[in-house]
Amino acid sequence: MLFSLLAAALLAPTMQAAPFARGVTPPRELLDTAVAAPIAKRLSLDLKSGGVVKITGGTDKVVRIRVTDGGKPCGDCGVTLEQSSAGLELRSTRAASAAGKLQFEIYVPEHFDLQLASAGGEVSIEGVDGEIKGQTETGALELRRLSGIVDLQTKRGNVTLRESYASGRVHTTDGRVLLEDVGGTVAGSTASGKLIERRVERPVAQ
Helix, strand or coil: CEEECCEHHHCCCCCCCECCCCCCCCCCCCEEEEEECCCCCEEEEEECCCCEEEEEEECCCEEEEEEEECCECCCCCCEEEEEECCEEEEEECCCHHHCCCEEEEEEEECECEEEEEECCCCEEEECCEEEEEEEECCCCEEEECCEEEEEEEECCCCEEEEEEEEEEEEEECCCCEEEEEEEECCEEEECCCCEEEEEEECCCCC
16 A cells, blocks of 8 residues: 655644555655554655654654755655554655755654665654664764664764663674663664763673
8 A cells, every 4th residue: 555645734733643555646745754653663755865864752643754865845845654554654766866864853662663765864763662673874973762673884984872771782894883771682783983981781601
């Protein structure tokens, strides 16, 4: 079931979630939608445009997505949202060189899986418990209050993981990695930079 992101009008003052529907061709001046997610437990992002991504987990059983171009409405952001048995997939199709400064502001249920592939841009993820994987070509990773399995990397940029309990790894090819107030078996690594650990607790081997 494929459709363009619904227009801003779908976000009524009550913030009720809009259901999926076929054949919807809304205006494309501002991409702003809320989708009920009673079944979907996963959001995949395939961002050929790159862009600044901010994902926040919360108690609502709703996925909310807002896309702007440098904070302003997009005439044509080139973004679509698809639902399948695997969950939701958000795609941006414009080339990175023509994308401007797309900003993706996303809210998901706190227990949710994320898969990210971005052509570049800072990524911020906070308050999500699940399987959180992927990479951005360039840009910092700012991660806070994560749990579950984490496997995230950037090819160029700093990585910060705070107030989390997880397994897996965070990595940068060129930049600094900071783990602060972190527990579990999650590891940080950098090919060219400094690894800093502050108040990191590892489980004791039995």
